[in-house]
Amino acid sequence: MIRKLLRWIVRTAVTLVVIAAIAIASDYISHRVPPDSVLVVRLSGPVLERGSNGILGLLSKHQTPLNFVRSAIDRGARDPRIVGLAVKVIDPEMDLAQAQEIAGMIGRFRKSGKWTAAYIETAGEFDPGNLPILVAAATGDVSIMPQ
Numbered sequence: 001m002i003r004k005l006l007r008w009i010v011r012t013a014v015t016l017v018v019i020a021a022i023a024i025a026s027d028y029i030s031h032r033v034p035p036d037s038v039l040v041v042r043l044s045g046p047v048l049e050r051g052s053n054g055i056l057g058l059l060s061k062h063q064t065p066l067n068f069v070r071s072a073i074d075r076g077a078r079d080p081r082i083v084g085l086a087v088k089v090i091d092p093e094m095d096l097a098q099a100q101e102i103a104g105m106i107g108r109f110r111k112s113g114k115w116t117a118a119y120i121e122t123a124g125e126f127d128p129g130n131l132p133i134l135v136a137a138a139t140g141d142v143s144i145m146p147q
Contacts, residue, residue: 039076040086041069043102043135047094064092066101073105077112084115087139089132091122099131103138110140117141 047064076082087106094102110116118136122145136142 033079033081035081036083037081038084038086039072039082040088041072042088042090043069043092043094043132044088044090045093047092047098047102064094066098069102070105073109077109077114082114084117085109085139087116087118087136089118089120089136092132092135094131096131099134102135106135106138110138115141118143120144 043064045063047066050065050067073085076085085106106116116139118139118141120132120136120142122132133142
């Protein structure tokens, strides 16, 4: 009886170690960044202060969590494999303070000596487009969809 229990514990432990090793290896392989990469930040939908990493984060694809944007831009500025930042401003719903914070993050990224560019799909046809333009102008190189 005790031998069966010990065998079961050992088998379970070995299985868990193998599963953890596979998970770590797949995470490493899927998150490798090749040299001369461009960080692309897409601002669309409501801009939230905090997003979640779990299942709820997967269900809300059309939101922009500021904590993820902040982390990505800060890491991209320090990462030697990242050569530039492309910001896609696709109809975000944000407050003035959030737009100013994102513009400040872009400014800090530019100070790292890397290029920045922005693409705006709309500049306020139906509502004031000041906030998306504020964010895009922080890059210094703005492209807008012709219409």
